[in-house]
Amino acid sequence: MQSSLVRGPVGQRVGCVARSSAKLPVTRPLLRSLPCLGRFKHIARAAGSGEIKVAEVEPVAEVQQPSTNGNGNGAAAASPSPSPAPAEAPAGPIGVKIIPALQALAVGLAIRFLIPIPEGITTQGWTLLSIFVTTILGLVLDPLPVGAWAFIAVTVTLATKTLTFAQAFSAMTNEVIWLIVVSFFFAKGFEKTGLGERIANMFVKAMGKSTLGLAVGLNVAETLLAPAMPSTSARAGGIFMPVIKFLAKGVDSEPHKHRKRLGAFLVHSQMQVSPNVAAIFLTAAAQNLLAINIARNMGVVIPDVWMTWFVGAIVPGLISVAMIPAICYFLVPPEVRSTPEAPAAARKRLAQMGPLTRGEGVTLACLGMAVVMWMGGEALDIPAVLAAMIALSGMLLSGVLSWRDCLNYTPAWDTLTWFAVLIGLSGQLNNLGVIKAFADQVGGMLATLNMGWMPLFGLLHAAFFGLHYMFASQTAHVGALYSAFCAMMLSAGVPPVLAAMTLAYQVNLFGSITHYASGQAAVFYGSGFMSLPEVFKIGAINGVIGIILWAGLGMPVWKLLGWW
Numbered sequence: 001m002q003s004s005l006v007r008g009p010v011g012q013r014v015g016c017v018a019r020s021s022a023k024l025p026v027t028r029p030l031l032r033s034l035p036c037l038g039r040f041k042h043i044a045r046a047a048g049s050g051e052i053k054v055a056e057v058e059p060v061a062e063v064q065q066p067s068t069n070g071n072g073n074g075a076a077a078a079s080p081s082p083s084p085a086p087a088e089a090p091a092g093p094i095g096v097k098i099i100p101a102l103q104a105l106a107v108g109l110a111i112r113f114l115i116p117i118p119e120g121i122t123t124q125g126w127t128l129l130s131i132f133v134t135t136i137l138g139l140v141l142d143p144l145p146v147g148a149w150a151f152i153a154v155t156v157t158l159a160t161k162t163l164t165f166a167q168a169f170s171a172m173t174n175e176v177i178w179l180i181v182v183s184f185f186f187a188k189g190f191e192k193t194g195l196g197e198r199i200a201n202m203f204v205k206a207m208g209k210s211t212l213g214l215a216v217g218l219n220v221a222e223t224l225l226a227p228a229m230p231s232t233s234a235r236a237g238g239i240f241m242p243v244i245k246f247l248a249k250g251v252d253s254e255p256h257k258h259r260k261r262l263g264a265f266l267v268h269s270q271m272q273v274s275p276n277v278a279a280i281f282l283t284a285a286a287q288n289l290l291a292i293n294i295a296r297n298m299g300v301v302i303p304d305v306w307m308t309w310f311v312g313a314i315v316p317g318l319i320s321v322a323m324i325p326a327i328c329y330f331l332v333p334p335e336v337r338s339t340p341e342a343p344a345a346a347r348k349r350l351a352q353m354g355p356l357t358r359g360e361g362v363t364l365a366c367l368g369m370a371v372v373m374w375m376g377g378e379a380l381d382i383p384a385v386l387a388a389m390i391a392l393s394g395m396l397l398s399g400v401l402s403w404r405d406c407l408n409y410t411p412a413w414d415t416l417t418w419f420a421v422l423i424g425l426s427g428q429l430n431n432l433g434v435i436k437a438f439a440d441q442v443g444g445m446l447a448t449l450n451m452g453w454m455p456l457f458g459l460l461h462a463a464f465f466g467l468h469y470m471f472a473s474q475t476a477h478v479g480a481l482y483s484a485f486c487a488m489m490l491s492a493g494v495p496p497v498l499a500a501m502t503l504a505y506q507v508n509l510f511g512s513i514t515h516y517a518s519g520q521a522a523v524f525y526g527s528g529f530m531s532l533p534e535v536f537k538i539g540a541i542n543g544v545i546g547i548i549l550w551a552g553l554g555m556p557v558w559k560l561l562g563w564w
Contacts (some may be wrong), residue, residue: 002175023427067378080086100141108134118437125432127162128229132470133423139515139533150418153425161415163428174518175385176233176473177416182388183237184412186367189401190242193359201244201353203337204346211262211334214247215269215325222270223321226277231384232511233519234374238367238388240270241527248529251336255528256367263529265334272542274513276324279550280317282309286384286505287474294483295500298490302497312501312561316553320546327545330527331538362398366391415526422472422516430480435470439463439481443488451491458551460485460492461506465547468510474518478507498563502554509546512541 084522112130117123135153139146157163171177190196207217218240225235246265248254255263278285282292282305292305302308357362373380373387393403406412429435442463446456464485471477482503488498511518515535525535558564 021246052546054274056201068180069270078552089481094492097141097143101138101143101526104134104141104143108135118356118441119488120437120440121434122432125429125437127160128157128425128429128432129434131157131160131162134427135422136424136469136514137213139535140483141555142532146532147414147417149164150421150458151414154421155423155453165245167428168424169420171420171427174420174423174473175383176475177420178229178424179233179388180237180419180519180523180526181412182385182392182482183234183241184409184526185392185401185406186370186388187245187563188405188409189363189366191245192405193357193363193400194353195360195363196242196246197249198350198353198356198360199243200250201350201445202252203243203247204342205350206343208342208346209338209340211265211337211339212325215266215328218244218270219273219321219325221278222274223280223318225231227281231374231519232274232278233523234370234384236270236274236520238370238525241267241523243244244270244488244529245527250342251339253336259529260332261335263327264534265332266531267527268332268534268538271512271521271530272324272328272538274520275508275518276317276320276546278503278511279508280310280313280321282306285474287478288504290475291504291507292500294478295486298483298486298500299498300390300486300500302500302555308497309501309504312558313505314553315557316550319553320549323545323549324542327542328538331541332534334390359400362400363395365540366400367396411526415522419472419516419522423476426470426472427476429470430476435467435480435482436465438470439484443484446488446492453489456492457489457494457499460489461502461547461551464503464506465543468513468517472508472516474511477510482507495564496527498558501558501563502550505550505564506547509550510543 026286102234108130111133112127117126121129131153135150138144138149138153144152154168157168160167162233187196190199203214203217207213222235222240225239244263244266247266248259250260251262252258253261253263278288282288288309292302292309295302372390373382373390374384376382392401396403396406443460446459446463449456464481468474468477473482486499486503489503490496512521513536515521515530517533517539519536524530525532555564
């Protein structure tokens with residue numbers, strides 16, 4: 001096919017002509033293939049001429065499918081219709097924000113070249129720490145989108161020969177990352193089939209008179225699901241984030257439009273509640289089982305471990321879960337607060353939607369299959385990521401999702417990029433001994449204070465919490481520091497069960513202090529409803545409140561249980 005200019009009566013350029021050797025039906029794919037169709041509003045084909053003529057005219061018109069005569073030859077027609085205005089060009093260059101970038105770089109360079117390298121840390125490890133700190137500061141100051149900044153950071157590690165390519169991208173094989181990616185595709189299935197909208201309307205129908213009621217309802221649902229789903233990332237990405245997205249969409253709250261109307265509050269609330277729910281049940285998160293296994297290997301005897309865990313956590317955990325929605329309601333108040341008419345509107349919308357469609361049924365069946373495999377994962381020897389992959393495969397085979405749907409769902413691939421980079425950098429810090437060196441220095445300083453076990457118990461917990469800002473994984477934190485801190489507590493005279501259990505509880509509590517603190521945090525941040533300053537601020541506030549609540553409410557309970 002060839003195209004050429006069409007000129008009007010006075011010679012001005014108004015369109016183009018596409019010629020072919022055969023008569024072509026006017027179809028949208030064909031029209032999109034023409035190089036000059038970006039702004040042309042009127043299209044007609046001369047019957048029998050083999051030409052498609054395009055001209056820009058007023059009033060604005062849109063293309064209609066050609067009518068068909070008895071011989072199968074069509075003649076196109078057009079009718080007046082509004083057309084969207086062309087997008088405005090950006091006001092300025094798109095690129096790095098110079099001042100935030102320089103601020104992040106200045107801190108990293110100061111660490112690398114102005115601060116002496118501590119004993120026990122290699123030059124390679126210290127260089128990587130400076131790059132890691134620069135990366136984290138960049139994520140907070142936002143000189144570039146998160147994925148772009150993380151990509152540049154990993155490029156610097158390669159250019160400076162701090163890490164090899166295999167080391168820098170070692171986290172690309174991390175199961176948690178791929179569980180998050182697949183969970184994003186579940187969310188796309190909820191969106192495409194309408195199942196997310198249906199479930200959201202069911203929530204609104206039951207608890208939609210206020211936005212606070214919606215948050216509480218979601219929190220209750222997670223508390224009920226958590227004992228049977230040992231993956232916080234799967235719960236976040238596979239169930240709650242799709243529902244929250246459609247609840248927000250119901251009041252026109254989108255990530256880049258009116259996000260504070262409802263979406264930001266619900267996402268923050270769910271993100272902060274999730275770690276507390278994971279701390280209530282031993283089987284609610286993988287890191288719980290890992291911590292208990294390490295404690296057992298250190299000789300700590302915990303009788304009837306599931307019930308011991310639950311009884312020790314139920315009081316501080318449930319009170320924290322009940323308080324967090326109110327705290328987030330104050331910290332990130334939703335613009336829509338009272339919606340007394342929402343339940344009736346939801347009932348009406350559900351009636352309009354009718355029974356489950358095939359797509360909804362298939363999506364629900366695949367998700368149900370994943371939940372069953374998550375619940376029986378240990379007995380069935382099916383990892384959480386494999387269960388998610390099997391469910392996604394069912395959605396692809398059924399046609400509910402296409403591979404192009406997955407390719408075009410950019411939040412999944414963006415999260416894969418930046419989260420893999422952070423996990424990789426954090427893991428290499430641990431491999432190079434940087435984190436252990438800091439932990440040893442903290443332990444050495446505390447040992448010189450000659451305090452009783454109770455003050456040391458509190459200080460070690462504070463240090464254990466603060467060090468998580470250097471980790472992009474809860475399980476990695478447990479593997480690197482749990483045994484060291486537990487040993488320090490035991491040597492200081494902390495009762496064994498108290499030391500082992502409280503450290504294991506806290507592994508969950510810092511899971512939402514940053515957007516990279518855990519798998520579920522990455523899922524919630526990937527939704528687009530939160531800004532990074534909000535994440536760090538609300539994460540720090542809820543983290544401190546969580547420690548106070550768990551210590552203040554837990555210590556009396558643990559005393560009654562005989563832990564100390």
